[in-house]
Amino acid sequence: MKDVAEAAGVALKTVSRVVNGETTVAPETLGRVQAAIDRLGYRRNEGARQLRQGRSQAIGLVVRDIADPFFAAIGKAVETRAEEDDLVVMIGSSHDDPARERDVALGFTARRPNALILAPIAKRQDYLLPDISDGLAVCAVDRPAQGIACDAVLSDNAVGIRLAVEHLLKQGHRRIGYLGDDPAVFTARERVTAFRAVMAEHGVPVDEHEVRLGSPSPEFVTSVMRTMLDESDPVTALITGNNRITLEVLKRHPSLPAALVAFDDLELAELLRPGLTVVAQDPEAIGRTAMSLLSDRLAEPLREPREIRVPVRLIPRGSGETLLR
Amino acid sequence: MKDVAEAAGVALKTVSRVVNGETTVAPETLGRVQAAIDRLGYRRNEGARQLRQGRSQAIGLVVRDIADPFFAAIGKAVETRAEEDDLVVMIGSSHDDPARERDVALGFTARRPNALILAPIAKRQDYLLPDISDGLAVCAVDRPAQGIACDAVLSDNAVGIRLAVEHLLKQGHRRIGYLGDDPAVFTARERVTAFRAVMAEHGVPVDEHEVRLGSPSPEFVTSVMRTMLDESDPVTALITGNNRITLEVLKRHPSLPAALVAFDDLELAELLRPGLTVVAQDPEAIGRTAMSLLSDRLAEPLREPREIRVPVRLIPRGSGETLLR
DNA sequence: CGCCGAGAAGATAACGTTGTCACCCGTGAC
DNA sequence: GTCACGGGTGACAACGTTATCTTCTCGGCG
Numbered sequence: 001m002k003d004v005a006e007a008a009g010v011a012l013k014t015v016s017r018v019v020n021g022e023t024t025v026a027p028e029t030l031g032r033v034q035a036a037i038d039r040l041g042y043r044r045n046e047g048a049r050q051l052r053q054g055r056s057q058a059i060g061l062v063v064r065d066i067a068d069p070f071f072a073a074i075g076k077a078v079e080t081r082a083e084e085d086d087l088v089v090m091i092g093s094s095h096d097d098p099a100r101e102r103d104v105a106l107g108f109t110a111r112r113p114n115a116l117i118l119a120p121i122a123k124r125q126d127y128l129l130p131d132i133s134d135g136l137a138v139c140a141v142d143r144p145a146q147g148i149a150c151d152a153v154l155s156d157n158a159v160g161i162r163l164a165v166e167h168l169l170k171q172g173h174r175r176i177g178y179l180g181d182d183p184a185v186f187t188a189r190e191r192v193t194a195f196r197a198v199m200a201e202h203g204v205p206v207d208e209h210e211v212r213l214g215s216p217s218p219e220f221v222t223s224v225m226r227t228m229l230d231e232s233d234p235v236t237a238l239i240t241g242n243n244r245i246t247l248e249v250l251k252r253h254p255s256l257p258a259a260l261v262a263f264d265d266l267e268l269a270e271l272l273r274p275g276l277t278v279v280a281q282d283p284e285a286i287g288r289t290a291m292s293l294l295s296d297r298l299a300e301p302l303r304e305p306r307e308i309r310v311p312v313r314l315i316p317r318g319s320g321e322t323l324l325r
Numbered sequence: 326m327k328d329v330a331e332a333a334g335v336a337l338k339t340v341s342r343v344v345n346g347e348t349t350v351a352p353e354t355l356g357r358v359q360a361a362i363d364r365l366g367y368r369r370n371e372g373a374r375q376l377r378q379g380r381s382q383a384i385g386l387v388v389r390d391i392a393d394p395f396f397a398a399i400g401k402a403v404e405t406r407a408e409e410d411d412l413v414v415m416i417g418s419s420h421d422d423p424a425r426e427r428d429v430a431l432g433f434t435a436r437r438p439n440a441l442i443l444a445p446i447a448k449r450q451d452y453l454l455p456d457i458s459d460g461l462a463v464c465a466v467d468r469p470a471q472g473i474a475c476d477a478v479l480s481d482n483a484v485g486i487r488l489a490v491e492h493l494l495k496q497g498h499r500r501i502g503y504l505g506d507d508p509a510v511f512t513a514r515e516r517v518t519a520f521r522a523v524m525a526e527h528g529v530p531v532d533e534h535e536v537r538l539g540s541p542s543p544e545f546v547t548s549v550m551r552t553m554l555d556e557s558d559p560v561t562a563l564i565t566g567n568n569r570i571t572l573e574v575l576k577r578h579p580s581l582p583a584a585l586v587a588f589d590d591l592e593l594a595e596l597l598r599p600g601l602t603v604v605a606q607d608p609e610a611i612g613r614t615a616m617s618l619l620s621d622r623l624a625e626p627l628r629e630p631r632e633i634r635v636p637v638r639l640i641p642r643g644s645g646e647t648l649l650r
Numbered sequence: 651c652g653c654c655g656a657g658a659a660g661a662t663a664a665c666g667t668t669g670t671c672a673c674c675c676g677t678g679a680c
Numbered sequence: 681g682t683c684a685c686g687g688g689t690g691a692c693a694a695c696g697t698t699a700t701c702t703t704c705t706c707g708g709c710g
Contacts, residue, residue, distance in 0.1 A: 001666065011690045026688060039453045046435045047375035048666035051695050055430075056372055056436075058415075066416075067401040069394065069592075078394040079418060088432060090383075091391075091416045092404060107413060110371045111381075130366045160665060250596050268593040271575050336660045341698060351658060376665050502693035609691065 001042065008036035019044055037258040050112060055135075058088045059294070060108030062101060062118035064142075065093045069267060070243075070283050071119065074141060077287025078117060085295075087114065098122035104150055107284065109136060115294040117287075120145045137297040139290045143149060143186040144307065151293040152307045153286050157187055157263075160279040160312040161194035164239050164261040167277075169202055173237040177228045179221070179249070180241030188213060191241050191263060210235055221248035229257060237320075239263070246276075261320040275317030285310045326367065344369055374429030375437060379460075383413040384619070385433030387426060387443035388517070389467075390418045394592060395568075395608050396444065399466060402612025403442060410620075412439065423447035434461060436479040440619040442612075445470045464615045468511040469632065476618040477632045478611050482512055482588075485604040485637040486519035489586040490566050492602075492639055494527055496646065498562040498584060501539035502535040502553040504574065513538060516566050516588060535560055545575035548585075552583060571601075578582070586645040601643025610635045 001019075005012045005019040010033060017025050018033040025033075036042075056228035061078055063071035079089045089110050094101035101121045105128065108116060116128070116139040124147035125138075132138060145152065168176055178195045181188035192213060199206050210228055214220040228235050236258055240246040243264035249256070250272070262269075262278045269276035289308055297303060326344070330337045335358060342350050343358040350358075361367075375381035384407055388396035403413045415433050419426035426446045430453065433441060440462040441453070449472035450465075456501055457463060463475040470477065493501055503520045506513035517538060524531050535553055539545040553560050565571040568589035574581070575597070587594075587603045594601035614633055622628060 012666095013668080013690060013692095014688090017689090020668085024688060029688080043431065043435050043455075045376070045437065045666050047372050047381055048695090049668075050372035051370070051376050051665090051697085052667045052669080054695080058436075065401065066391070066404065067394070067397045069392070069397070072392045072394070072397040075416070076390065076418065079391065079416065083429070084419070086432065088415050088436060089417065090413050091400070092408070092414065093401065104408070106368065107411065110368050110374055111383075111413060120345065151495055247593075250593075254596065254598070266593060268572075268575075268591060268597065271579065271597055272593065273579070273598060337659085337696095338662095338698080340658060342659090345698085349658060370696050373665090374698075376667085376695090377697045377699085379665080502655080 004017070004033065004036045004040055004042045007040060008032045009012060013161050054112065055114050056088075056112045057086060060092055060105065060111075060113045060116040060118075061089055061091045062094055062105050062108070062116070062253070063091070064096055064119050064121065066091055069124075070142075070264065070281065073283035074119075074287040074290075077284040078291055081288060081291035093127075094119070094121045096121055102127050109120055114298060115139065117141055117290050117294070119143060123147075125150075135301065137294045137301070139294050139297075141286050141290050151290075151297060151305050153289045154307065154309055155281045155286065156309040156312050157190040158194040158197075159309075160263060160281070160314075161191050161239070162198045163314040164263065164279050164320075165195060165198040165202075165280045167261060167316070167320060168237045168239070168259060170206065171259070174204055175207070175210070175233070175237070176204075177235035177238045177258070178212070178241065179224060179228075179238060179245055180211075180213045181245065182215045182245040183213045188216075188241055192313070195239065214243075216242070216244035216248055218252075221245060222252055225249065225252060229253075236262070241270070250276075256319070259320050259322055261314075265315070267282065269315075270317055272319070272325045274319045274322065277314070277316045277318060277320030279311050279312050282310050329358065329361045329365055329367045332365060333357045343560045354500050355576050356517070359629060379437065380439045381413075381437045382411060383415055383436060383438040385430065385436075385441040385443075386414055386416045387430050387433070387441070388416070388418055389421055389444050389446065390441040391416055392418075395589065395606065398608035399442075399444075399612040400614075403616055406613060406616040411570070419444070419446045421446055422621075439623060440464065441541040442466055442615050442619070443470070444468060449473075450475075458625065462619045462626070464618050464622075466611050466615050474630045476615075476622060476630050478614045478618065479514070479632065479634055480606045480611065481634040481637050482515040483519040483522075484634075485588060485606070485639075486516050486564070487523045488637070489588065489645075490520060490523040490527075492586060492641070492645055493562045493564070493584060494529065496584070499529055500532070500535070500558070500560045501529075501562045501564060502560035503537070503564050503566065504549060504553075504570055505536075505538045506570065508538045513566055520564065535536045538566075541567070541569035541573055543573055543576075546570060547577055550577055551572065554578075562586070575601075581644070584645050584647055586639075590640070593639075595642055597642075597644070599638030599644045602641045602643060604637050604640070605640050606637050607635050 001015050005015045015033055018030055059082055082089050092104035098121050109131040117139050119142040120140050125145040126147035128148055131319040140152040180192045183189050212224045238258050238260050240249055240262045246262040265278045269278055326340050330340045338603050340358055343355055386403055407414050417429035423446050434456040442464050445465040450470040451472035453473055457511040465477040505517045508514050537549045563583050563585050565574055565587045587601055589603040590603045594603055
């Protein structure tokens with residue numbers, strides 16, 4: 001900036017004014033400065049700017065795994081919105097490790113981003129309190145945060161499960177198995193709770209042997225599937241609570257002897273035979289919504305935290321519409 | 326840092342020494358300073374550090390689309406490596422738009438990252454020249470960059486096509502169709518060139534009507550498939566040159582009357598029936614390798630640019646092992 | 651006993667911006 | 681002719697670090 005000022009024969013401050021598009025610069029001066037900027041290939045040092053202004057025009061995004069299509073889609077939406085405001089997106093994965101979530105998040109906040117979006121894993125996110133009181137806007141996605149007051153954008157798990165259950169009930173299924181993730185996971189709890197509630201609402205009894213929760217390991221899924229399908233009175237339909245479980249189920253049983261509705265879409269779901277009937281979440285909407293909440297909060301830091309539920313929809317493709325036996 | 330110094334009764338510089346783990350601090354002083362840091366919840370302002378040191382301990386990653394599993398996997402590998410060195414990853418998508426590639430990349434370099442990884446789209450990347458001579462390390466992935474001297478990490482497209490072709494030839498196929506992306510795309514050119522070369526090497530004539538390149542639109546794929554499959558002497562095997570094309574083909578023809586080998590793996594490829602035979606790239610290796618090249622280059626900025634080819638492998642799953650008719 | 655060197659700590663000046671204030675000059679009102 | 685005003689510009693300090701140089705205090709050695 002100093003060099004540009006010298007080349008254009010103006011003061012440093014005038015160059016700053018030009019770079020920031022301030023209007024109080026005479027057209028003739030502006031032209032000279034612009035020319036000097038172009039000639040010297042000058043570009044503002046964002047780090048210095050951040051130091052002066054306090055915020056780095058960046059947003060941090062901490063997800064479970066950026067290679068997971070669900071989170072990759074959130075990332076895409078966030079990035080698209082961020083670019084409109086000339087914000088840079090820093091992205092990192094927690095890999096389901098609470099300590100890593102914290103390290104990655106704090107690594108981001110040390111760069112003083114305007115906002116932080118995170119998919120919480122740890123029990124509490126109170127390590128963010130100092131940054132929040134320092135003006136950081138925070139939004140949780142996929143699961144709510146604990147120990148801090150912040151906005152949250154979640155899928156409408158309850159409605160999703162309702163869609164799945166009622167879809168199966170409508171076809172006459174009465175023995176519906178539910179296979180969900182570890183109850184330590186918030187979404188797993190929400191979904192299985194909804195499952196029980198909707199079944200009860202329709203007066204359909206639930207056999208406790210047919211509601212099974214656990215981490216989606218091959219062993220767990222295999223053993224659970226055996227008990228659900230091989231018993232004397234097997235289930236006629238199955239709901240899988242997330243896509244890692246769905247994948248395990250499909251790998252073990254390419255042609256499942258029961259109807260299947262999966263929570264979470266899969267990329268090639270329509271190419272399978274039968275096509276996979278899913279409750280699809282809308283990760284792009286989650287990312288977009290999070291960005292909207294954050295820009296509201298940056299405009300009005302003290303507003304009440306909001307929790308927004310993003311709609312899900314049922315996509316019938318075959319696997320959930322057959323096999324009543 | 327000033328507050329911490331005051332609280333610990335030492336000078337600013339001593340706090341700096343502690344924060345940076347310098348060894349010339351008396352154990353007793355170190356204890357006092359650490360205590361003050363913890364008590365005040367102090368964390369270093371990375372922006373100020375960057376300003377002083379010139380580099381922001383970040384790396385920029387510009388891909389075509391972070392929601393594309395191939396690039397998401399590259400991102401994951403990059404992030405994993407970056408975290409080991411306490412580097413932050415800024416990620417952005419060009420969406421195949423040269424102007425956007427440039428804007429995103431320059432938006433990153435304005436933050437003075439240590440290194441930039443990009444999947445080039447634009448004809449030339451010479452807009453990076455000022456930053457490179459300023460010490461930025463650059464590495465191209467997926468395709469080489471033009472107009473700048475930089476490292477590159479690419480899939481071994483030629484070997485991949487060779488594997489595909491020879492796999493089909495070994496089963497007796499002689500009429501093999503090739504369906505590739507727009508020849509404006511570097512990888513598309515490399516792959517189709519390899520196809521012709523390997524076919525020639527084996528003395529198998531190639532009918533020019535059966536080598537078709539174009540953007541993977543439904544219309545293009547549908548029309549091309551018709552001519553390849555419906556003519557009097559149809560192809561008995563098909564190679565698709567990237568996964569968007571593969572997807573279109575599979576959507577049109579769930580049960581293809583020809584053997585199929587696809588370049589690029591798909592998430593559920595093994596669950597399809599028949600399973601999809603693919604030439605799988607190794608995006609994680611691409612990301613890791615790029616990071617290695619960059620750390621070499623940061624250590625030795627003037628070394629010769631290197632181009633590394635990452636091995637690919639053929640995964641037979643059924644679609645490429647049948648249907649000779 | 652004086653000196654030197656090493657180990658520990660501090661003072662100060664940058665790094666590249668932007669916010670604040672001050673200045674200059676011409677114009678229009680009184 | 682004076683004054684207030686505002687558009688255009690500049691000087692300077694500050695943001696939070698770190699690099700460089702300096703200072704101080706010991707202990708050991710000639």
